[in-house]
Amino acid sequence: MKNYDVIVIGGGPAGLAAAIAAYENGAKDILIIERNHEAGGILNQCIHNGFGLHYFKEELTGPEYAGRFIDMLRENTKAEVMTNTMVLEIGPDKTVYAVNSENGYMQLRAKAIVLAMGCRERTRGAIAIPGDRPAGIFTAGTAQLYVNIHGYMVGRRVLILGSGDIGLIMARRMTLEGAKVLGCVELMPYSNGLNRNIVQCLNDYDIPLYLSHTITDIQGDKRVEKVTVSKVDENRKPIKGTEIVFDCDTILLSVGLIPENELSRSAGLTIDKRTNGLVVFENMETSAPGIFACGNVVHVHDLVDFVTAESLKAGKSAALYAKQEKEVPSDIIEVANGPGVTYTVPQRLRTERVEKFAELFFRVNNVYKGVNIVISSGGETLAAFKREHLAPGEMEKIVFPKQLFDKVKDKTVTVSVVKE
Amino acid sequence: MMWLAVRQALGAWLFSRHNNGKAQRISLSTSRKEMIQRMYDVAIVGGGICGCSLLYELSKYNLKAVLIEKENDVAIGTTKANSAIVHAGYDPENGTAMAKYNVEGNRMIKQLCEQLDVPYKQIGSLVVALSEDQLETLKVLKQRGDKNGVPDLKLLNHEETLVLEPNLNPEVKGALLAPTAGIISPWELAIALAETAVKNGAEVLLRSEVAEIQKENGVFHVSTGDKTIQSRFVVNAAGVLADKVSSLAEKVSSFTISPSKGEYYLLDKNQGNIVSHVIFQCPTELGKGVLVSPTVHGNLIVGPNAEKGEAGHTGTTADGLDYVRKLSVLSVPGISFRDSIRNFAGLRANSNQDDFIVGESKIQKGFFQIAGIKSPGLTAAPAIAADMVRMLEDAGLELNPKDYFVNTRKVYRFKHMDAAEREQIIVQNPLYGRIVCRCETVTEGEIVDALHRPLPPVSVDGVKRRCGCGMGRCQGGFCGPRVQEIIARELGLPMEQIPLDRDGMNIITGTTKQ
Numbered sequence: 001m002k003n004y005d006v007i008v009i010g011g012g013p014a015g016l017a018a019a020i021a022a023y024e025n026g027a028k029d030i031l032i033i034e035r036n037h038e039a040g041g042i043l044n045q046c047i048h049n050g051f052g053l054h055y056f057k058e059e060l061t062g063p064e065y066a067g068r069f070i071d072m073l074r075e076n077t078k079a080e081v082m083t084n085t086m087v088l089e090i091g092p093d094k095t096v097y098a099v100n101s102e103n104g105y106m107q108l109r110a111k112a113i114v115l116a117m118g119c120r121e122r123t124r125g126a127i128a129i130p131g132d133r134p135a136g137i138f139t140a141g142t143a144q145l146y147v148n149i150h151g152y153m154v155g156r157r158v159l160i161l162g163s164g165d166i167g168l169i170m171a172r173r174m175t176l177e178g179a180k181v182l183g184c185v186e187l188m189p190y191s192n193g194l195n196r197n198i199v200q201c202l203n204d205y206d207i208p209l210y211l212s213h214t215i216t217d218i219q220g221d222k223r224v225e226k227v228t229v230s231k232v233d234e235n236r237k238p239i240k241g242t243e244i245v246f247d248c249d250t251i252l253l254s255v256g257l258i259p260e261n262e263l264s265r266s267a268g269l270t271i272d273k274r275t276n277g278l279v280v281f282e283n284m285e286t287s288a289p290g291i292f293a294c295g296n297v298v299h300v301h302d303l304v305d306f307v308t309a310e311s312l313k314a315g316k317s318a319a320l321y322a323k324q325e326k327e328v329p330s331d332i333i334e335v336a337n338g339p340g341v342t343y344t345v346p347q348r349l350r351t352e353r354v355e356k357f358a359e360l361f362f363r364v365n366n367v368y369k370g371v372n373i374v375i376s377s378g379g380e381t382l383a384a385f386k387r388e389h390l391a392p393g394e395m396e397k398i399v400f401p402k403q404l405f406d407k408v409k410d411k412t413v414t415v416s417v418v419k420e
Numbered sequence: 421m422m423w424l425a426v427r428q429a430l431g432a433w434l435f436s437r438h439n440n441g442k443a444q445r446i447s448l449s450t451s452r453k454e455m456i457q458r459m460y461d462v463a464i465v466g467g468g469i470c471g472c473s474l475l476y477e478l479s480k481y482n483l484k485a486v487l488i489e490k491e492n493d494v495a496i497g498t499t500k501a502n503s504a505i506v507h508a509g510y511d512p513e514n515g516t517a518m519a520k521y522n523v524e525g526n527r528m529i530k531q532l533c534e535q536l537d538v539p540y541k542q543i544g545s546l547v548v549a550l551s552e553d554q555l556e557t558l559k560v561l562k563q564r565g566d567k568n569g570v571p572d573l574k575l576l577n578h579e580e581t582l583v584l585e586p587n588l589n590p591e592v593k594g595a596l597l598a599p600t601a602g603i604i605s606p607w608e609l610a611i612a613l614a615e616t617a618v619k620n621g622a623e624v625l626l627r628s629e630v631a632e633i634q635k636e637n638g639v640f641h642v643s644t645g646d647k648t649i650q651s652r653f654v655v656n657a658a659g660v661l662a663d664k665v666s667s668l669a670e671k672v673s674s675f676t677i678s679p680s681k682g683e684y685y686l687l688d689k690n691q692g693n694i695v696s697h698v699i700f701q702c703p704t705e706l707g708k709g710v711l712v713s714p715t716v717h718g719n720l721i722v723g724p725n726a727e728k729g730e731a732g733h734t735g736t737t738a739d740g741l742d743y744v745r746k747l748s749v750l751s752v753p754g755i756s757f758r759d760s761i762r763n764f765a766g767l768r769a770n771s772n773q774d775d776f777i778v779g780e781s782k783i784q785k786g787f788f789q790i791a792g793i794k795s796p797g798l799t800a801a802p803a804i805a806a807d808m809v810r811m812l813e814d815a816g817l818e819l820n821p822k823d824y825f826v827n828t829r830k831v832y833r834f835k836h837m838d839a840a841e842r843e844q845i846i847v848q849n850p851l852y853g854r855i856v857c858r859c860e861t862v863t864e865g866e867i868v869d870a871l872h873r874p875l876p877p878v879s880v881d882g883v884k885r886r887c888g889c890g891m892g893r894c895q896g897g898f899c900g901p902r903v904q905e906i907i908a909r910e911l912g913l914p915m916e917q918i919p920l921d922r923d924g925m926n927i928i929t930g931t932t933k934q
Binding site (some may be wrong): 035084086088097099100101102103104105107120121123124125126127128130131132133134135136139141142145146147150151152153154155156177178216217218219221222223238249262265 | 685686690732733734735736737738740741757760761762763764839842843846847850851853854855858859861893894895897898900901915916919920921922924925926927928929930931932933934
């Protein structure tokens with residue numbers, strides 16, 4: 001059995017940053033296990049620009065952003081990358097069972113593990129769209145793989161369900177490749193994508209956005225032929241008589257991403273039902289000591305730059321754990337979500353481990369204008385942050401100063417949206 | 421020594437094939453031209469579970485049998501879209517063919533699955549009573565089952581039921597336990613039967629829709645548009661189209677098929693343990709109720725409703741899925757439909773007769789029916805096939821058993837191997853170290869193997885039915901394109917020609933930058 005200081009599972013942006021940070025913080029034997037044939041993760045198929053504005057202060061494409069981290073890893077660290085390799089199980093004592101063609105079935109052991117498996121797309125089956133089941137229905141990411149990596153067209157007349165960022169990006173991509181994109185249909189009364197993508201991917205190409213609409217029927221024997229779209233009421237139920245029928249051969253689904261935590265579940269780690277991601281502490285440690293997590297496996301991010309920041313933290317924490325420094329006993333504060341907030345990450349803060357402040361990431365459940373984000377405990381407001389505009393599609397961050405920890409009652413703080 | 425030599429030869433062949441990685445076409449033993457001129461003893465129309473079971477039974481004898489299927493694969497109709505239950509046999513009325521074949525089939529299917537390496541689990545079933553009245557129905561079912569010869573049926577009270585199934589509605593009054601009921605992969609059984617039949621010399625003619633059946637000088641001429649097959653006997657196992665096929669031979673079909681459609685939810689494996697038996701509801705005036713059951717692949721299946729159907733139409737509806745959801749939670753309240761991974765609908769070949777139609781046509785001698793095979797058709801299929809062989813013998817078919825008949829089959833499933841087996845198989849064939857389907861842990865080795873067995877798949881779903889890739893929670897989002905590439909490579913076809921399922925179900929429409 002081969003031993004490592006840190007094993008990173010997943011070689012996408014999260015895994016790459018975690019490995020670099022682990023090396024910079026003193027871990028020596030580091031292994032990244034990547035199931036694809038190359039590192040970089042989903043960024044490799046995101047050939048559009050808009051990446052890196054926060055981290056590199058310049059605009060890069062997905063492959064460029066990934067490429068910079070792959071270069072940093074190669075040039076600045078001695079981390080090993082094992083591609084075409086799938087982790088099948090995480091056993092007790094941080095044993096990692098993995099398989100590939102060259103090395104066969106492997107048992108590896110690590111002092112610390114970083115989980116960076118990313119997420120997967122919700123499918124038609126997950127949202128139970130009724131109708132026929134012909135060819136021509138793709139998740140947006142799968143279509144993106146066909147078009148951008150393999151060079152195949154997935155259709156000519158396209159309807160997009162869901163206004164998540166990948167769906168919007170694919171609306172533009174398909175248009176540029178000569179397909180006709182008939183519209184983007186969104187169940188909610190607002191888009192879940194970044195505003196800049198609405199402007200640059202739909203508005204610039206005159207692609208209509210149908211808010212408060214959904215697909216209520218799909219017809220087609222072999223390929224998609226017709227798609228029925230209906231308006232929905234405030235309970236998101238289709239309204240009879242509002243049907244619009246589109247003649248199209250393709251449906252792209254951009255209806256949400258789900259953190260891919262089957263490995264984490266099998267390892268017995270605690271999952272947060274709100275994020276479908278792992279429950280983490282302030283240093284990105286999961287419910288199992290020495291197993292850390294970062295990126296979309298924890299919660300789905302809008303921007304890769306934020307994934308990087310979070311993963312650098314996870315990688316550093318893993319390296320420190322691997323050094324087996326003595327742990328300081330600590331109280332734990334639970335972070336709960338109050339009205340208007342759908343989730344918070346991290347979910348737990350160990351007061352003694354927080355240096356000056358804890359960063360809290362969260363999402364809201366609706367579009368808000370001119371509100372306060374309030375951290376409260378025992379009915380008392382500890383801190384308030386003014387926000388001009390909040391939307392579910394945009395992840396938010398607040399900073400919770402350590403000096404306020406003394407005021408926390410019942411070891412719980414709540415983050416809420418409070419109207420002025 | 422002999423065996424070793426064969427193994428070495430096989431190993432060398434496998435190695436060369438995998439090693440050069442180049443596209444190679446599979447040449448089926450019989451070319452099309454040859455087929456046209458050949459005379460068969462039995463021609464079976466329809467490659468569902470009934471047709472495949474019969475082909476397998478016939479392949480035990482020295483005779484020429486051919487199965488004619490209109491699609492590009494077997495098991496592509498009702499066989500792939502049903503509850504996947506091996507019924508115990510208390511449902512059919514006493515004295516019916518349904519009752520007889522059900523109970524016999526239940527016994528046979530267990531052994532077949534063992535021999536042919538088909539996923540099957542005898543988990544038992546419970547019919548649950550949710551009211552005092554329904555306890556009476558359970559007694560009726562028990563009596564009927566006892567008379568049908570169903571072994572070990574047992575009535576359970578409230579407490580006994582909840583001990584077996586703690587997640588049932590706590591108001592449950594009691595249940596009928598049938599230990600011989602089971603769950604199965606129906607399409608894998610049909611494929612295994614057809615594959616093994618082909619290994620034993622039977623033939624399968626795909627992409628051949630029967631257009632005409634003529635009888636001349638005591639010989640049937642079965643035309644499929646571009647070719648004609650001659651056969652002494654024809655067996656109609658055409659499922660929801662059986663009345664159409666029958667009318668070709670009988671002129672006016674002696675029965676009609678009015679399919680009903682049933683819709684289902686398939687849920688993630690995290691729901692697969694919510695119950696450990698097949699949970700049926702009591703039939704009421706409102707309908708037969710919906711079942712909740714683990715699947716043999718570890719998921720949870722919930723359904724069906726029963727609406728009027730139409731051949732070729734297997735779309736789901738919002739109302740139908742609603743009905744399934746609402747009814748199922750009456751027996752198992754905790755099902756999380758958030759964990760749905762797929763919906764589908766399947767057709768049932770209901771005829772205008774109460775019982776299965778199994779036997780020789782009264783209008784056309786030598787033309788046999790296996791028609792109106794609704795539930796429990798899957799369970800009954802092996803027994804029907806065995807009986808059909810006897811009927812054909814009675815009609816003059818000579819049955820000389822083959823000296824050498826292959827009655828076993830082995831499928832390598834990486835997921836189910838232990839560490840030592842995994843290590844060994846990757847050394848033998850490195851493709852088993854490459855996971856293609858991450859949700860279901862299916863390796864490239866398994867896919868390549870499926871593509872080179874008798875009756876190889878030609879579509880992404882054809883591979884899925886054989887290997888399980890794409891059946892998981894991401895529904896082929898990640899592995900679909902990769903599987904398509906592997907098929908294209910192994911069959912030597914361009915990517916554009918690899919359909920999702922049936923011919924014409926094109927995944928890609930061309931290349932970019934055109």
